[in-house]
Amino acid sequence: MSVCMMEDLETVGSAYLEASRRHARRIVVCAGTGCMANGAMKVLAALRDEAGAHGLDLETELRFEETRERDGLLTRSGCQGFCQMGPLVSVEPDGILYCKVRPADVPEIVRETLLGGKAVDRLLYRDPATGDACRGREQIPFYALQDRTVLKACGTLDPEDVREYVAHGGYQSAAKAFRQMTPEAVCKEILESGLRGRGGGGFPTGRKWELARIQAEPRKYIVCNGDEGDPGAFMDRSVMEGNPHAVLEGMMIAARAVGAQEGYVYVRAEYPLAVARVRRAVADAEALGLLGDDLFGTGLPFRVHVMEGAGAFVCGEETALLASIEGQRGMPMPKPPFPAQSGLFGKPTIINNVETLATVPLILARGAAAFKAVGTAGSPGTKTFALTGHVANTGLIEVPFGTTLRHIVHEVGGGVTAKDGSADPAGFKAVQIGGPSGGCLTKAHLDLPMDFDNLTRIGAMVGSGGLVVMNQDTCMxxxxxxxxxxxxxxxxxxxxxxxxxxxxxxxxxxxxxxxxxxxxxxxxxxxxxxxxxxxxxxxxxxxxxxxxxxxxxxxxxxxxxxxxRKVCPSRVCKALMTPAIEASLCKGCTLCARKCPVGAIAGERKAPHAIDPGKCIRCGACVDACKFNAITGA
CATH class of the missing domain: 1.20.1440.230 (NADH-ubiquinone oxidoreductase 51kDa subunit, iron-sulphur binding domain)
Incomplete structure (x- = not known):
């Protein structure tokens, strides 16, 4: 295996860009977990076959040795973020993004777009506020109102092609760290950037690295914590699936900063796609000479192993994670000593989460000052969030620290939805942030600039970045x-x-x-x-x-x-429900009586019905069945 030098990176990148310019178009199918579950790979196969049937010359893998012009490059990307609108298909340079694409839609896409150069209007996203069709991401509020920095490459690059990552500046920051910077300088740059850990606690990354750097022990480790277990959180998974090389590059820079020779990526076994893509990224980086025994001709080694976690939530805690890597039961240990002093196998160990490591190459590429220009003074940069729950636009978002909850929910998220999915502008009740370790944000916090310190002050935390929006029908x-x-x-x-x-x-x-x-x-x-x-x-x-x-x-x-009062104000707790039928609203349709499993509802057809409280088991079947909201609780 040859050693990859900085000039080699430039050669690989230039060759990729030159080969890509021979394609008239690039068609990108979102291949994140959500879109794949909805049939994205069937859409990709249909595009390949339909284009071929019309005589279009589409390449599915970029080949450097090819010199002839092609009609297009058909490829995949990681999660593009707009999960509820998937499968997503983008066409460049036409600037088109198609939503909810099915294999049956492919012939029209090929005919109208690839052959005719026109957009298929019915597959475009429509802004609910105006009803206008949005041709591309720039017109879609969900994208336009974000600052997608860490996530930018996840929706554009092919995560399984290391050459494309290199072509867009990939591994240049790692080369800079190894060839042009001392470990002290790398730690100083990260410390000056103000980068704080994106995994929950928000500890300054540079301070953690410096603590490990000054340890006299020659053997050190870098661990990427990809054990994302919070309900409703999928940020780290999407980064590993969509841009695994950014994570590896961050680990390499961390290794240079502290003097580590070996690293582990600890990924949940429930993330098979992330596991597969990270493993391929490691193999491809080794094949290019980016990982190995002599990084960038410096004589310094760094190798990476990928380990699947057993699915225990507690293994997200750093000392429990280390125990799991060592083959022990995943259980936490008291601190101090901290892992940066004595961690994996008793050696100094740096543990950073996926998003933190993916941010590091961006800092070295742009400089600490540019990174600090975004966000707040105490929380620089951007943060990814998984936006779910009772909100119009669910998916993966990225906004600067200091962004308000109002902006996220009502602008990026498109507003709160009712039980039936319709818009409910006045329905906001709360947001659970940070999963099981976080807290609730209410209407009083809608205009609070969200960062580490502000959330800590009100008893909440950024956590891993899960945001679950809840409407007025939610029982807290x-x-x-x-x-x-x-x-x-x-x-x-x-x-x-x-x-x-x-x-x-x-x-x-x-x-x-x-x-x-x-x-x-x-x-x-x-x-x-x-x-x-x-x-x-x-x-x-x-x-x-x-x-x-x-x-x-x-x-x-x-x-x-x-x-x-033994009452659930949201009418959710079935044990506290005393259902009754409002005679003025009941149409006598008998649907509730037919759905009742114990025969507690009686009445003539087209006449008001009644519920026998002695028979009622409070299962809620009648409430779900009634189309006229005639059944009330306590």
């Missing part, structure tokens, strides 16, 4: 119960406060939603939550009570309604 007690059930199931059991405390908190929440709570329940729940927060061993245990504490703070009246 059920939300707290959902996250507590998750953390209780995922507790490793090592420390009593987490193992038993989460179990007892879950039991108290179940008492509340099932109508068994007493006036002592809420004070006991709050006290228990604060004790778990103080006494748990690791960061995951300490943050497990956050959803309970934040919902208690912001929605205490909702808890009290459950406890004192």
């Amino acid at each position: 007690v059920q939300v707290a119960k959902f996250f507590m059930q998750f953390t209780q199931n995922e507790s490793c059991g090592k420390c009593v406060p987490c193992r038993e405390g989460t179990r007892q908190m879950l039991a108290l929440l179940e008492d509340i939603v099932e109508g068994r709570a007493t006036e002592e329940t809420l004070p006991l729940l709050e006290t228990l939550a604060r004790n778990v927060k103080l006494g748990a061993l690791c960061g995951l245990g300490k943050t497990a009570p956050n959803p309970v504490l934040s919902t208690l703070e912001h929605f205490r009246d909702e808890y009290e309604a459950h406890v004192t």
Whole structure:
């Protein structure tokens, strides 16, 4: 295997760009997990076959040795972000983005666009506010209102072609770090950039690297934490699937900064596509001489291993992750010593999450000052979020730190939706940020600039970046119960406060939603939550009570309604429902009676019906069946 030098990178990049210019068009099919689940690969195959049937010369893999002109390059990308509109197909240089493409749509795309140069209007995104068709990303508010920096390449580059990554400046930052910078200089640049860890806590990355750099131990490690386990979060997965080489390059720069010789990418086994693409990226980087025993002719080695995690949420905690790599049960260890002092196999170890590492090459390429120009003083740069829940535009977004929740939900996200999916402008209730370790943001926080420090001050946290939007039909007690059930199931059991405390908190929440709570329940729940927060061993245990504490703070009246009046204001908790039929609204359609599993509803056709409370089991089937909203709760 030959050593890859800076001039070799320039040669590979120039050859790729030259070969790509021989294609009249580039057709890119989104091949992220979401689009692939919706049939993206069938769309890609249909495009290849249909184009061939019309005599179009499409290449599916760029070949340097080819010299003839081609009609187009048909390729794939990682997640393009607009997940609910997938499968997505873009056509360049036409500037067209097609949404929800099916194989049956392909003949029209080939006929109208590839042969006729016109857009297929029905496949374009339509702005709900204006009804106008949006030809490309620049016209779609979801994209236009973002600052896609880390995610930019995920939707454009072929993640399985290292040459394209190189052609767009890839590995130049790593070459610069190894050939032109000392370890001290690399650490200083990252420290001056103000980069903070994107995995949850927001610890300054440069400080962590400097702590490892000054350790006298000659053997050191770099670990990429790709164990993304928060419900509703898929940012790291999408980066690994869409731009794995950026993650590897970040690891290489970290290795130069601290003097590491070996690295591990720890990926959830539930992310098979990410695992496959990271493994291919490592193999391709080795084949080009980018990874190996002599990086860029410096004589310095760095090799990377890919390890699949066992799916335990606690392995997202850094010391538990290290134990898992070592072949032990994934359980956290007390700190100090910190992993940067004594980590994997007892050696100094840097652990950064995927997004953090993918940001590092951008900093060295543009400079610390340019990076700090975006975001806030205490939280520079951008942050990716997985926007899900009751919002019009769900998907993967990236905005500068300091962006308000109002901008994210109502502008980028297109506004809150009702239960039936229709727009509900006044329906915003809350956002759960940071998953099981985070907290709730309410209407009072809509204009709060979101960064690490502001969120910490109000008892929330950025976390990994999950944003779950909730409308007025959401029961906040059920939300707290959902996250507590998750953390209780995922507790490793090592420390009593987490193992038993989460179990007892879950039991108290179940008492509340099932109508068994007493006036002592809420004070006991709050006290228990604060004790778990103080006494748990690791960061995951300490943050497990956050959803309970934040919902208690912001929605205490909702808890009290459950406890004192035995009523669920959102009409979600079935045990607290006392269904009744509003005679003025009932049309006598009999649908509710036919859906009732216990025969508790009676009445003549076209006449108001009634519910027998003695027979009713509060299953909610009648509420779901009624088309006239005639069935009310308590």
